[in-house]
Amino acid sequence: MNKYAFFPGCVAKGGCPELYPAAVKVANKLGFDLVEMEDVGCTGAGVLSQEVSDPINARTLAKAEVLGLPIMTICSTCQGVIGKANLRLQKDPEYREKINRDYLAEEGLEYQGTTDVKHMLWILGEDYGLEKLKEQVVNPLTGVKIASFYGCYMRRPSDVLQLDQFPDRKKYLEATIEILGGEAVATKGKGQCCGFPILSANERNSLEMCGNHTIEAKKKGADVMVTPCPLCHLELDGMQPRAESHKSQKIQLPVLHLPQLVGLAIGFTPKDMKMERHIVSTKSFEKQIQWIEVLSKNPV
Amino acid sequence: MKNHDVIVIGGGFAGMNAAITAKLNGSEVVLITKQHPLRSHSSSSHSGVNVALNDGDSVEQHIQDTVESGDGLCDSDLVEKLCREAQEEVVRLDRWGVPFSRNESGLLDFVRFGGSSIARTAFAGDAAGHFILQVLYEQIMRLEIPVLQDCLVLSLVISDDKCRGVCYYDIPTGKTVIEQGNAVILATGGANQMFGTTSSAFSATGDGMAAAYRQGVPLMDMEFVQFHPTSLPGTGLVITEMARSLGGRIVDKNNKALSAKSGLKGLELMNRNVCSQVMTQAMTTKDGGNTELFLDCSGIKKDVIKRQLYETAAMLKDLQGVKIAEGLIPITPCAHRSLGGIKVSANGATQIPGLFATGGCSCSGTHGANQLGGNALLDNLVYGRATGIASSDYAASAVAKEVSDSFAEDQRKSLRNLVSRGTSGKDSQTAIRSDLQKVMNDKVGVIRHKDALMEAQKTVESLQDRYDKVGLQKYGGTFNTELCSMVELGNLLDIAGATVASALARTESRGNHYRSDYPKRDDKQWKKHTLVYRENSSHVVK
Amino acid sequence: MEVTLKIFRYDPDKETKGNHSEYAIDVDENATVLDGLMEVKSSHDSSLSFKGSCRTGLCGDCSVQVNGKGTVACRTTLAKAVKKGKDGVVSVDPLYPAKKIKDLIYNQNDFLLEKYKSMKPWVVSNLAHGAREDEVSDSTIKELQRVMSCTMCGLCDQGCLVIAVDEQYVGPAALNKVYRVVMDPRDSSKREKLEFASGARKVWDCTHCFEATAHCPKDVRPTESIFELRDMAIKHGIGHGRPVNHHKSFAASVKNDGWLDETRLAIETEGWFNLPGLLKLGPVGLRAFMKRKAPLPYFLHKKRKGADAIKRIFNKWERES
């Protein structure tokens, strides 16, 4: 049984409101049992100082520990930041105790260091299994060329990724694309930064990155791009029109959230996946799918 | 042409410290170096610097240890200055931000090095040299001392018997030019690249020594080459003395301690010369073959390794694929530091007015026949500073005089000559260099003998002949590194010749100079320094 | 061991573009890439140019790309490199994207060392002290040692994704050196250094992509150093403009509601009174709103359950620091 403490993060319910329902629908369809964590805080997204985000994350980890469940994230940044905090807390018992004492004790919480944190992508690759996912595919994405885009925190640092234990974590996105019947397009940019974090500091550089990645994918023949990170989505989809004028060229590359891509292949409609909310139209891509079977009813 | 107050050649500890001091003393200073200062040989010194601040230690004790280790040849006034000024120098470095490791009270922590009677070496993890070099460079930047990097100094400009500048080859552009100044400080480091197994950086080719030597300045005590006991066979990369200080043992392949076998208790922390000599004897089998020795660090605790041996551990892992605390690490002595060098007085002055020298390229007699581990760095600090001040004072009262470009033209001519003699034939500069390194390793190593030294002398002479015949592909151009290594090889050959001549002359055993044909110290004849002069093309010891 | 090296050769005096040449060499089992280059110089072509000094990973001089990846040549064994090479051939190239000078020599100065110097990275010591060293805890020293173990090898700058689109960005190596100074308890110029580092194309331009940390051959963690610099700047009340507004608004939002309010973040980043900036938000914001992709307007943003606990954590942290 795949039971998780579900940590949706801020953006899946804020800037990318289409992500949260898509993820929940897909998870339910695959039979995951999700217990949503509602009373926890933002991971800090690498913006907040560790000094304050570590206690906030320790609190989240402790709450999942009480539930006795691993955490499922649906955002590369959430995954990276809480994963890194977890590593620090697990490796350094003294530090953990200090945080317990100073911040968590008041609420009667204590983090013992046993919670596992996994992105939905890793869960598909490791807990659920891609072979099993294959069995669920009803609308294979045959002939669709799909570029992957991981988000920094799903690529680095390697100790947070636990690469020595899970060496394939940098390959799951392509593997998932292939399992869904699509063709993975290899790009240089797939593990790089989308540009979102410096949108406010240096817009030119940010748009340059956004433009480079989408144009590269397009040049290599991609019909669509998929990302497990809603912040990358905000940039690659949301900023694409601005990147077009910065680069003085049309790009028009639809960008999907990972659960949306999986969702369509296992039978959800574009409407179920709220694709109409994207900035760059996804229509061209939707037409490429041979719709064999569509779930008649919304299973949620 | 611009005339500088002080020109410093070399961006290692000694050069940077001298430049900083001269600048703070009011002089205008320029630093010239053949590589960026951060890339200097000094970066690889691991362990630390001596200062008598530990509880129970005293300056007097430091002086006594230094003198004892020098085996009767130390100049006691110089030793006194070295040890007395240590505190000021080390505290100054600390203030500038060197991360010296601390004890529980937040003050300097110390380890005990070979030959020291107490833990006296202030350390910073096992990368003190790297940190100190960075911090000195930070201060060079703060004081806005201009650095001319990638400039290979070829020769000194001497006119009216005074040193008035240097002539260098600008590596990026291939031009040979003069930099003019009232005072020149040579801080070009050692020459141990003449040995095959050495801890020295590629750049330790004795350029400054050779430049002064060719101007008639004598080199002093060249026979005293300090061999570091624990280096990796083949490469000579050093496993810091700290490893032995923290419990590392020298053992044979059956993990039997050499100290027990040789009957020398505490061998690991005896003076480096003793340790290297005992090791070399043990490594030679009765039939003249070789047997291996190892370092066993399995007794050192994990957290100690993390605190004091992390760089060494990382190096061993990358290069040999071994964990420092597991298994035996093969070791051999390597040429580590030339104690000899350009003869200078207490303030770094040479016999040529306006020419100063400090650090690894100089020799004042402070350390005698063997230098206490951790005193080299201290020497670079104390005497680097003294030299900085003396040169700055000299420069302030000197009268500048325009020098002619003919000095540069001479150099250009001789470099062009290297090209015109052509590259035909099978011989090459790299072949000569490796033959030199081999003969120095084999015949001028830890244990010496007249016959071997004579052989070495002959070989070096023949290498010189070969050198005079091989040529270069071209003169000038962008980063012509072939030309640079050719110049460096010429310097190495000169310094090797001087070293062998000095080693032949000293017919006794003392400190780092061990002669199996004269195994005893001979104070009657030899309680004195050697001076070697270059006369025509031979090396004359006086 | 027999190895073939495929080395980038370029002589600007003769040609406008470089090309690769292959050299077969025979070296020891433990030989490094740097040893290999020396061997090529001896046995094939003495005009091959490359850098390298200490041979032991401490001087930072010898960085090159081996098989397309930035590496310290003297700390990489050929035996390992061969396994990763294409068809058993080890390729060696100068660091990218620095300017190529000759063979494997690249412009370390413009790419790295001048930027480092431009950050004024030195300790200004407070000399009104006694004759003994300052008291500093060994744990602070250990942290300093870790950060200072940077050799200026340039590999983090080669990996930096911002430098890849903007050569003028000062880069992680230089910023780490600023952190080295401001974290040093013996320095008395923190504020000045932080203010300087908060200027254009410095700390706030980092995307925290962790490439720098991933590329560093030591345990320096330059990306983390940049995080620390930002935190310190904010704590010292240094800096202004969009990135700092962004940072502050983010913190305020999480502090008060437990989670992030993106509308407020966007508006506060531009500045409430920055009309041109707010209008720029327009096209994207408007489109997003029409597509219902926009987050809730900020006055509708709801506190999360548990927000009080988060606020308590914040308050406590602020009190303590």
Ligand SMILES: Cc1cc2nc3c(=O)[nH]c(=O)nc-3n(C[C@H](O)[C@H](O)[C@H](O)COP(=O)(O)OP(=O)(O)OC[C@H]3O[C@@H](n4cnc5c(N)ncnc54)[C@H](O)[C@@H]3O)c2cc1C
């Ligand atoms: C592995 C190792 C460990 C050591 N550990 C210790 C220790 O723990 N404690 C201790 O006290 N000592 C130690 N030492 C010794 C110490 O490192 C040296 O004494 C010191 O580095 C010498 O510094 P220097 O400034 O004289 O020369 P170097 O650091 O060799 O610098 C020479 C400078 O001169 C420049 N140069 C050379 N030739 C020319 C030229 N022709 N033109 C222009 N510039 C030129 C070079 O570019 C360089 O910048 C160690 C040495 C090694 C090798």
Ligand code: SF4
């Ligand atoms: S931080 Fe690391 S990668 Fe960057 S220059 Fe320093 S040592 Fe090299």
Ligand code: FES
């Ligand atoms: S030669 Fe010094 S780091 Fe490689």
